[in-house]
Amino acid sequence: MAESQAQDRPKLMRRVFPHPLLTVLLIVVWCVITNSVAPGTIVLGVILGILIPFFTYPYWPHVPRGFRPFKMVSYLFLVIWDILVANVSVAWIVLTKRNSDMRSTWVVIPLDLRTPEAITLLAGTITLTPGTVSADLSDEGHCLLVHALDADDPNAVRDEIKTRYEARLKEIFEYES
Amino acid sequence: MNPESFFEWCLLIAIASVAVSQVLAMVRLVKGPNTGDRILALDTMVINAIGLIVLLGVAEGSEVYFEGALIFAMLGFVSTVAYARFKLRGDIIE
Amino acid sequence: MIAILEIVSAIALLVGALFTLVGSYGLLKLDDPMKRLHAPTKAGTLGIGALIMASILHSFTTGIDSVHEILVMAFLFVTAPISAHFVSKVHLHRGTCETPPPPPEDKVWATRGQADDGPLAPDQAQS
CATH class of the missing domain: 3.30.70 (Alpha-Beta Plaits)
Known part of the structure; x- marks a missing residue:
């Protein structure tokens, strides 16, 4: 079921968020490391969370499918x-x-x-x-x-x-x- | 006994016992009959040193020790892996 | 409230110190190289975890309110198995522990297999 959902997802979304969970993890780690949840911190965390998976995407062997x-x-x-x-x-x-x-x-x-x-x-x-x-x-x-x-x-x-x-x-x- | 002095005493006991465990790990580092034991002893010493840095941060009530502990954890892990890798393959970067 | 927090963090300090001590004591006491691997990877990691929890709790009593020490703890919990794995690979490679039984399905264990085709360790090349 998740397999077909992943294929239906628009291609643009896949290119911007190659690893959605990695994006979430990076935002959380950034907020913890700077020790604040101010809006500015979260915005910078979101920017990092989008840019880092985007630029490191070619180096990841494959995206795990069907992860719960x-x-x-x-x-x-x-x-x-x-x-x-x-x-x-x-x-x-x-x-x-x-x-x-x-x-x-x-x-x-x-x-x-x-x-x-x-x-x-x-x-x-x-x-x-x-x-x-x-x-x-x-x-x-x-x-x-x-x-x-x-x-x-x-x-x-x-x-x-x-x-x-x-x-x-x-x-x-x-x-x- | 009020909570603050209780905390001070516990902090002293903690620093003393982590220091003693650092010495115990160092004995294993000197004795350790083979290389694997020495790598393990060094890894344990790094972990204990992180504990000492954290305790120092608590004692001084300062936040700047956090970066030190994090960097020590990262360097300790990388050096353990590099040492083990050197022993396994005779080379670190292939 | 602050008094309770202070006492809880003091107890966490004692627990952490005890586990760190047990980890290093086990490193010294146990007699077999593979047995020695158990004490520091478990007791040591939990000991540091408890010390860091104490540090976080204490920061709430002084009003600094920092939770970022938890990153050190997360990092240690992720890397401790990898360090242990590498040390046990060194033991297997250099034959300083009991020889393990052969795997039932494949031909060899990965470390032994690597040792044959990989470059020789410098001390082996000399002998």
Whole structure:
């Protein structure tokens, strides 16, 4: 549905706003960095938000299609909550467990995601959440190598990442397929 | 104890413990058996230094430290990536 | 109101300092290179996040009203996974950690594959 909408949009709009979300992000960042929401600041932010995507458009590999911003916001809140929980649990493990008691293992996660942006977000999420760091990607991008600090069962870690994060990212980025 | 002096005490404790963690990271930088550990220790030291800059900004009640912290964050990230990239490929710009 | 804000920001300072300390302590205490990666990337990042929240809250008590420190926090949260990823790639490339299991679907992990055709690191070229 979003695909056909994108094609129906007038060509001029596409040329002026190649990345609408990037424009919004630039305006917000400009307002935060100058620390004011005065009309002048917003106007300058809008000018920057139009000019920067316009002139950097040739360098962007491709515009992601079918991206759902509102699901992304709810995903962000989930991740922030998980970061808080994860930090407390990792701090507890570091402070209380002896080195020999930690069962750290490699976990291999076969990926269903194919979009580069989605895989990047998944890897970042894994690094910031419970006791796991994403270490490497296989050469054609079908598996992700993850290191777990203290995991009883590597399969449980893999299943949790797949159901909790990957399924949601698939809904955000690749829901058509 | 009134809130202001409580805040002053907490600020002192925070500065002291971030300074101690900077020293701990420096011990790992000197000891660190291999290159990866040293890169990680440097990255941690950059993050702790940002914390110290922010705390200094709170202590002085001044806004100018924000730019310093932001620039330190950017330079620290770029130098970590450059160092790691040099170790991975033997070259930074190909 | 201002008193409550001041106490909340003081507590945020303590939490941030504690997490920063735990991050660096974990960096020193843990014994395996890959394990060491966990402590600073998580505890350190949240520690700085809490310190910056304290700074923002404190600026509201003194009337400066600045929220732009949140950019530093956003930047750190975006870049911390990338730094960690690069450090773990260095560990994998130089073989200073346990060898990971081979990937089930593709041939090799990207870092090992690159090491074969990329230019040699200077210390490897000499030996």
